[in-house]
Amino acid sequence: MKERKLGRGVAMVGAGMSTFGAFAGISTRDLLADAYRDMIATVDRGFDPNEIDGLYIGNFSSELFEGQGHTAPIMTEWLGLAHRPATRVENACASGGTALRQGVMAIASGLYDVVLVGGIEKMSDLPIERATDALATAGDKLFEIPSGFTFPAFYATMASAYLDRYGLGAEVLRAVAVKNHENGALNPKAHFGQRIADVMASKKAAAAKKGKPVPQWKDIEEFFADDRANPMIAWPLRLFDCSPVSDGAACVLLVREDLALQFTDTPIRIIGTGQASDGALHGRPDITTVTSARIAAGEAYAMAHVTPEEISLAEVHDCFTIAEIVATEDIGFFEAGKGGVAAIDGVTSRLGARPVNTSGGLKSKGHPVGASGVAQAVEIWKQLRQEAGPRGIGANARLGLTHNVGGTGQTSVVHIFERR
Numbered sequence: 001m002k003e004r005k006l007g008r009g010v011a012m013v014g015a016g017m018s019t020f021g022a023f024a025g026i027s028t029r030d031l032l033a034d035a036y037r038d039m040i041a042t043v044d045r046g047f048d049p050n051e052i053d054g055l056y057i058g059n060f061s062s063e064l065f066e067g068q069g070h071t072a073p074i075m076t077e078w079l080g081l082a083h084r085p086a087t088r089v090e091n092a093c094a095s096g097g098t099a100l101r102q103g104v105m106a107i108a109s110g111l112y113d114v115v116l117v118g119g120i121e122k123m124s125d126l127p128i129e130r131a132t133d134a135l136a137t138a139g140d141k142l143f144e145i146p147s148g149f150t151f152p153a154f155y156a157t158m159a160s161a162y163l164d165r166y167g168l169g170a171e172v173l174r175a176v177a178v179k180n181h182e183n184g185a186l187n188p189k190a191h192f193g194q195r196i197a198d199v200m201a202s203k204k205a206a207a208a209k210k211g212k213p214v215p216q217w218k219d220i221e222e223f224f225a226d227d228r229a230n231p232m233i234a235w236p237l238r239l240f241d242c243s244p245v246s247d248g249a250a251c252v253l254l255v256r257e258d259l260a261l262q263f264t265d266t267p268i269r270i271i272g273t274g275q276a277s278d279g280a281l282h283g284r285p286d287i288t289t290v291t292s293a294r295i296a297a298g299e300a301y302a303m304a305h306v307t308p309e310e311i312s313l314a315e316v317h318d319c320f321t322i323a324e325i326v327a328t329e330d331i332g333f334f335e336a337g338k339g340g341v342a343a344i345d346g347v348t349s350r351l352g353a354r355p356v357n358t359s360g361g362l363k364s365k366g367h368p369v370g371a372s373g374v375a376q377a378v379e380i381w382k383q384l385r386q387e388a389g390p391r392g393i394g395a396n397a398r399l400g401l402t403h404n405v406g407g408t409g410q411t412s413v414v415h416i417f418e419r420r
Contacts, residue, residue: 009257020366096373097404172340184360191366272304
């Protein structure tokens, strides 16, 4: 693999996000304004917005979700940044991560000194069947979609192949869902800020209030197996294996490294970035791994001169529970077939040896697809600066990683962050 390097250092000096959820009557421009204000509050020494040289906005499909195209310049006007060069970046669910990479490269190349990177998506205004159709445009429209594939079906196919190859059952998927809901319950901006045990309790209370029979699940395993409470979406994936249809925005402020201390005493440096592509799922020889993610991770590690063993925590693309398991293997945390077992054993828990998705991940925090890759960087910012509150992993965290996937892996983007 060719070793690549940045022309000059890049630092993240601010990071913020809106609350993720379903918000009727609120547009992506309003959500990005919320994220922008949240980001401004994190720039310790303040900054003049006039210093922003350009913007990169990750967005998958505002045309289909909102009936609005040409979104990047609209965002500049709404943020009070009119006339700045603004570029919308579309790479399906990896739009945010790719926008971040574009911002990094713009500074590393010497073109810009200060860049605002945003990610946006407004999905909940569409009925679920139309939202599913919109997301399906990230698949292969010639071969896959006419065959009846939706994204739950894509990842269910990957999950069934993975479980069969390694002789595993749905318990590994359940472990990921439980873990990420535990983390999401500690994230005040999460779409689903409830532990699975809390979900069970609320469903029991709702049934009692309506005078209906109260479910008598003896444990989480029984709840997950209940076809009414947790229906099968695409075997073996059930409802609680799937990330929600979400609205939200996130943004980060990037500067050239030698300017960072003008903005904050604790900048987070981006020391590695990698991106790779792949064909559609139907043409791959192995659907239990995402080759583009392995390539992107390898490129990022080589640029950063670090190994997977040195990473303190990772935010990975868990659009479905199987996606997190595969991701932890693709980024080198575990051998093939061991990612799910690691989740069961608590290795990837917030206080485990390899914390993964301390934010709650896409599964619990939410998945407004264009915003997800940038929101991952926001979580790394908080964790490395020890500002994650009760979900913090401790003062020794030095290196963080984000892994953002578009489609079923047609695009993968990996970044590595460092606190010095």
